[in-house]
Amino acid sequence: MLLERVFESLGECEEHQDVEWAFDGQDFFLLQARPVTALPVYTFEAIKNKTQVWSNGNYREAIPMVISPLHRRVMKNAIDTIQFASFSRPGYPIPEGFQFSRLVNGRLYCDIGALLWAYYDSTGALPSQFNPFWGGHQPDIDVGDADPFIGEAGQERQRRAMKGGALIMEAAAGATGTFAELKASVASLVGTGYDQLPYNDFIEKYDQLGQIIKAYCEKFTFLGGIATLPLMMLLQKLAGYFETGGRSFCLPPGGETGGRSFCLLPAKIAKFGEP
Amino acid sequence: MKKSDGGLFLSWPEAFQAGAGTAGGKGWNLGRLDRYGFRVPAGGVLGAGAYQSFIEENGLLEEISGISESVSADNIGEKKVEETLALLREKIMAGYIPLNIREELDSRLKTAGILDKPVAVRSSASAEDSGGASFAGIHDSFLNVRGINNICSAVKECYASLWTPRAVAYRRKMNVSDEEMSQAVVIMKMVEARAAG
Numbered sequence: 001m002l003l004e005r006v007f008e009s010l011g012e013c014e015e016h017q018d019v020e021w022a023f024d025g026q027d028f029f030l031l032q033a034r035p036v037t038a039l040p041v042y043t044f045e046a047i048k049n050k051t052q053v054w055s056n057g058n059y060r061e062a063i064p065m066v067i068s069p070l071h072r073r074v075m076k077n078a079i080d081t082i083q084f085a086s087f088s089r090p091g092y093p094i095p096e097g098f099q100f101s102r103l104v105n106g107r108l109y110c111d112i113g114a115l116l117w118a119y120y121d122s123t124g125a126l127p128s129q130f131n132p133f134w135g136g137h138q139p140d141i142d143v144g145d146a147d148p149f150i151g152e153a154g155q156e157r158q159r160r161a162m163k164g165g166a167l168i169m170e171a172a173a174g175a176t177g178t179f180a181e182l183k184a185s186v187a188s189l190v191g192t193g194y195d196q197l198p199y200n201d202f203i204e205k206y207d208q209l210g211q212i213i214k215a216y217c218e219k220f221t222f223l224g225g226i227a228t229l230p231l232m233m234l235l236q237k238l239a240g241y242f243e244t245g246g247r248s249f250c251l252p253p254g255g256e257t258g259g260r261s262f263c264l265l266p267a268k269i270a271k272f273g274e275p
Numbered sequence: 276m277k278k279s280d281g282g283l284f285l286s287w288p289e290a291f292q293a294g295a296g297t298a299g300g301k302g303w304n305l306g307r308l309d310r311y312g313f314r315v316p317a318g319g320v321l322g323a324g325a326y327q328s329f330i331e332e333n334g335l336l337e338e339i340s341g342i343s344e345s346v347s348a349d350n351i352g353e354k355k356v357e358e359t360l361a362l363l364r365e366k367i368m369a370g371y372i373p374l375n376i377r378e379e380l381d382s383r384l385k386t387a388g389i390l391d392k393p394v395a396v397r398s399s400a401s402a403e404d405s406g407g408a409s410f411a412g413i414h415d416s417f418l419n420v421r422g423i424n425n426i427c428s429a430v431k432e433c434y435a436s437l438w439t440p441r442a443v444a445y446r447r448k449m450n451v452s453d454e455e456m457s458q459a460v461v462i463m464k465m466v467e468a469r470a471a472g
Contacts, residue, residue: 002313009311010304022468029466030313031395033304 057136318463
């Protein structure tokens with residue numbers, strides 16, 4: 001318990017800590033804590049010898065604020081679920097222990113090299129196509145220039161891409177039910193008197209909220225996909241009118257989920273808004 | 276003799292504010308633990324500034340920059356290099372802790388209530404215990420040290436432990452330059468442990 005608190009406060013829930021402690025019969029004292037430096041790197045087999053690239057592109061707009069480990073914990077149920085589901089549901093295995101994102105000084109970063117690789121290797125999406133869609137200024141990773149859809153691996157990629165498409169259709173058909181379910185689950189948690197709850201009950205409610213978010217986000221992954229294809233077509237059309245060199249457009253957070261009015265700006269103009 | 280401006284010895288909250296550059300990795304992490312409400316033993320950190328003024332007042336600056344230039348990862352195993360390092364360590368052990376530092380140690384440890392108690396004197400180098408390099412077990416620590424004279428001597432031992440072949444070799448391997456290294460020293464009460472880990 002004590003060690004977990006050190007992991008949370010000094011390691012921001014990311015860096016494991018080597019802790020020295022002593023118990024004098026009454027109290028526990030901490031004599032030293034330091035980050036463990038010799039941990040293995042978990043990533044995809046094919047890119048394990050490549051330099052890791054961490055980017056806050058996309059996250060920086062979606063989650064612009066500094067987040068606490070507590071906040072991160074509930075958000076893991078959203079962001080990490082979406083990222084994992086987009087690969088595991090179409091049948092692409094994610095290596096054990098692998099994490100797409102991590103906190104650095106309270107801000108969320110994505111292992112973009114691994115994400116680019118995973119999109120390429122699972123469905124044949126090229127880094128040069130995915131990067132502008134994702135946002136940010138990270139470099140493309142080198143995947144060679146062979147056709148991603150040839151050979152046995154290529155067939156697998158085609159099969160997963162089609163499976164992804166089918167999951168999107170399925171999500172679209174079930175959308176009304178999904179939203180109703182979400183509303184009902186949230187309503188079951190909304191109430192008053194939370195300040196009267198004993199700690200353990202409060203934590204239980206917190207975990208319930210996490211479960212609701214998680215269940216919804218597994219579906220949201222493909223619900224969001226409904227808008228992805230038209231959006232990419234729109235971006236391609238617009239790129240013909242604005243000379244952005246094929247680079248990214250600025251899209252307000254939540255834009256790709258549909259249901260909101262879009263506000264698209266070519267990146268050159270959007271840059272004025274950046275710090 | 277110039278009076279200490281008080282910035283040489285840091286309480287745990289001061290160590291937290293000062294950061295790893297001044298309090299060293301170990302000292303700063305202890306400051307953070309204290310800040311976040313964990314129990315750490317009574318004590319504090321003799322900051323890196325004290326090491327700098329120790330080196331300057333004992334006229335060891337030139338010798339150290341000579342070592343930084345001449346000792347590389349390739350020649351670290353050579354007998355001559357080992358002798359040069361041993362000589363520097365001897366000079367550090369023979370050096371004197373400047374009076375203002377000694378006085379500040381004396382008064383601050385008294386305030387912390389641990390001047391006459393057995394304490395642990397532990398190296399806290401500036402690049403130590405960071406995410407990039409732990410330096411685990413590279414520098415020396417001394418347990419059950421009692422009295423200001425023994426504390427001062429243990430502090431010098433900590434300073435000297437920056438200059439063992441092992442410590443220098445580790446820095447060369449991890450690409451940490453000698454200039455980046457400064458030695459703070461954690462001094463804290465020994466816990467009469469019934470269990471530890």
